[in-house]
Amino acid sequence: MIDHIDLPVRDIAASRDFYTAALAPLGYTPGPQLTATVGCLLAPVPGGVAAPVLWLHEDPEARGDVHVAFTAADRATVHAFHHAARAAGGKDNGAPRERPEYHPGYYAAYVLDPDGANVEAVCHH
Numbered sequence: 066m067i068d069h070i071d072l073p074v075r076d077i078a079a080s081r082d083f084y085t086a087a088l089a090p091l092g093y094t095p096g097p098q099l100t101a102t103v104g105c106l107l108a109p110v111p112g113g114v115a116a117p118v119l120w121l122h123e124d125p126e127a128r129g130d131v132h133v134a135f136t137a138a139d140r141a142t143v144h145a146f147h148h149a150a151r152a153a154g155g156k157d158n159g160a161p162r163e164r165p166e167y168h169p170g171y172y173a174a175y176v177l178d179p180d181g182a183n184v185e186a187v188c189h190h
């Protein structure tokens with residue numbers, strides 16, 4: 066199990082706004098902004114608490130050559146993620162649909178974040 070992910074981003078404010086909007090359908094909420102260049106988003110974890118799972122740190126050299134997949138509860142949540150991410154400025158990189166090339170029931174959508182990272186929401190049923 067993954068404890069947290071740290072993504073380099075070129076513009077912390079723009080990326081924080083994007084991820085806050087895009088991941089809201091998945092239950093993520095804004096976390097503390099530790100410094101001017103480091104912040105996080107909180108995700109619900111077992112026990113009903115929220116933990117800092119997605120860390121963003123500003124790096125002017127960030128290239129966006131990352132793929133991150135977030136678990137969605139169901140297909141409707143995959144659609145909500147895709148809609149929210151695009152409304153927040155993400156570029157469509159794959160509309161919500163089943164992707165049997167991975168395995169039966171793999172249902173996902175993809176967007177590119179402000180730095181070009183491939184961000185996915187997926188459910189497996």
